[in-house]
Amino acid sequence: MNTMTDLDWLAFLASRRNGGDPAALLGGAASPAVRRILSRHLEGAEISLDEGQVLFEADGDDLKAVVAAADHVRRERVGDAVSFVVTRNINFTNVCYMGCRFCGFAKRREEDGAELLALDEVTRRAEVAAQRGATEVCIQGGLHPDLTDHHYLDILAAIKARVPQMHVHAFSPFEIWYGSKKRHQAPADYLRELKAAGLGSIPGTAAEILDTEVRRQLTRNKLSAEAWVEIVRAAHGVGLRSTSTMMYGHVDGPRHWAAHIDLLRSIQKETGGFTEFVPLGFVHSEAPLYMEREIPGVRAGATLTEHIKVHAIARLMLAGWIDNIQVSWVKLGPQTGQALLAAGANDFGGTLMDESISRSAGASFGEEITAAEMVSIIRDAGREPVRRSTLYVPLERYIDHDPVALPPLKARAYDPILFLQKRPQSTCDRQERVHA
Ligand code: SF4
Secondary structure, eight states: OOOOOHHHHHHHHTTTTOOOOOHHHHHTTOOOOHHHHHHHHHTTTTOEEEEEEHHHOOHHHHHHHHHHHHHHHHHHHHHHHHEEEEEEEEBBBOBOOSSSOOOOBBBBBTSSTTOOOOOHHHHHHHHHHHHHTOOOOEEEEOOOOOOOOTTHOOOOOOOHHTTTTOOOEEEHHHHHHHHHHHHOOOHHHHHHHHHTTEEEOOOOOSSSSHHHHHHHHHHTTSSSSSHHHHHHHHHTTOOOOEEEEEEEEEOOOOHHHHHHHHHHHHHHHHHEEEEEEEEEEEEOOOOOHHHHOOSSSOOSSSHHHHHHHHHEEEEEEHHEEEEEEEEBBBHHHHHHHHHHGTTTTTTEOOOSSSOHHHHHHHOOOOSSSHHHHHHHHHHHTTTTTEEETTTTOOOESSSSOOOOOOOOOSSSOOOTTTTGHHHHOOOHHHHHHHHH
């Protein structure tokens, strides 16, 4: 039985900051079934879908062994560096009628706060991002019914005209689907056109859970799992790489998580086009899915042990195929994100500057973590901070120097590195102090 609290798990992860001996944990109190799966994997066998499901049921000592193995595999595959990218999110419109039930971002045209940024404003934001050291802009928006069939192409052309060196990471598979329908083109032809106009890569968002039954509940199946896979394959096929994501902690469970990761792995085996896997914990507090409770059993996001499992098991199942596992600080918060670096993760995501999608769904971790703050968080985790490109080319290692300290783009009520001064105490720590 698991008697560990969240504080105990955070303390356990903190205790693994400088690694540990996975063999000791594997030979310890873990169950024979989990030990067998992990031992075979550490000897080179791939973790099957069924074995992934078994690992997702792990708790207590079994989960400790899973974490130790994930941390060991992370070190073997990608070393001790933790990367991040200096990027700005530009959400050019929040008008959308697709009605995804988990979305707190979309508005109707006439609602307060509905917006569609002019191209000049999009490019101005990209220019400011470049001045702040960004190598990437991440552009996504709602599926605004008034967009012309060339709007996405116009955005790319406008940015490339003003900031030619900027990597444009843009348009989710849902937006690609929408744009290709408007243009009456097959996704591959449309993606070729976008690439010629300056598209550098695409976010692998809108994946949610790639399971028909779950998607029906989340998105009314507007973009089916098959269509998501088809568009991502088409993107990889025309030479556009993408991220991969999974949104978990709502109406889903371990069976879906193992199958989702297994499907991403099979796509990667075929295309090699994914740069990373980003687990995205469901943010519930402003999401209609949770607030309106139309669907029985909707949860208020994942628990800490589920966050640990998803990151650690993804590391193990994807080993050798997708070797970059990112923590989403905007969903998890920087403290939990830092803790998960000890559970298989090796990337802290982007500086973002203007995060608004998660904030609209109720996330409260702010809109930006500056490069200097990223470096502080990563160093405090005992790892080596590296600024990278979108496609994971290392650009700057912060061994003997820091990034230029810039104030955040917008004033913040929340200090993302305050937690570095306040460490969690485990039950054991507290008992030791009492008995000392
Ligand atoms: S998630 Fe995207 S497509 Fe779905 S309603 Fe929100 S903005 Fe629209």
